[in-house]
Amino acid sequence: MVHSPALPEPPHENSYYALEKLREVIRSETFAAQGRLPTERALAEMLNVGRRAIRRALEVLESEGLIWRRQGAGTFLGERPNSWSDHVDALIAGTDIMEIMEVRLRIEPQLAQLAAMRAKPAEVDRMRKLIEKADASIDADAKELWDGALHRQIAQSAGNQLFLSIFDVVNRIRQDDAWQAIRERARGAGTGAGEYLRQHNAIVDAIAAKDPAKAGEAMRQHLLMLQANLIRATSSADGDHVHEFSEETSLRTAS
16 A cells, blocks of 8 residues: 655644744744844744744734844844944944954943843853853854854843943944954964853853952953954054054053
C-alpha cells in the first residue's frame, strides 16, 4: 500500500493565536539581542500563521508600545524613539570613530552609575548572560552583537528614556560594516579578549553591588581601553595627530 506524503499544515488565520506566538518571539533571547523582528512574510512562514493575522497582531503590539515600525526600515522592539532619531543616518554619515568615543565616554559611565542605583536583579542576571554570550562568540559579527546587547541592557537599566534614546543613536553605528571591521582590528591591535571579559564583569559586579561610583569608573576604564585600541587600529600617516587627540580627550574626560 502506497502512502501519500503528509500535506503541510495550513497556516493559522487566528489573530489571537498570532499575537501569542509573536509575544513568545519578542521574549526570545535572540530577537531581544538583535533589537528588531524579521519581515511580516518571514514571521508568517516561521510561525505558520497567515500574513493578515501577523499584521493585525503587530498592530496590537505596537499599540502596547512593545514594538515600533518604520516604513522601509523594519519592525523594532521597544517604544518608538524620539522623532529626532529619524535623522540618525545623517548624523552617522557626518561623524567619525573618535567623535563617537567622545560621546560614549561622557554618557555611558553615567548610565552605569544610574544602572547601579536602579537595576533589578533580573536585569543584572541578563547582563551576566550577555557577557557569557559575548565571550563565547567566535566571530566578529556575533561578538559585536552580544557586546552591543550588553551595553544597551546597562543603558536600559539606567531607567532614563532620554539617555536611552541618545545611547541608541550612538549604538546604531554598530550596524555599519565599516565600524565592525574597525572594532575587529582594534581587538587584534590591543588588549586580548580576556581583558574585555574582566572589564565587563567588573562593570556588572559594581552594578550588582549597587556601587554607582565604582560602576561609572569601571565603565570609563573600559571605554578608555577601547578608545586606545581603536586608535592603534586606525593609525596611519597622521597617527601622531590622532594619538595627541586621544590623550587630550582622555584628560578632559578624567577632569
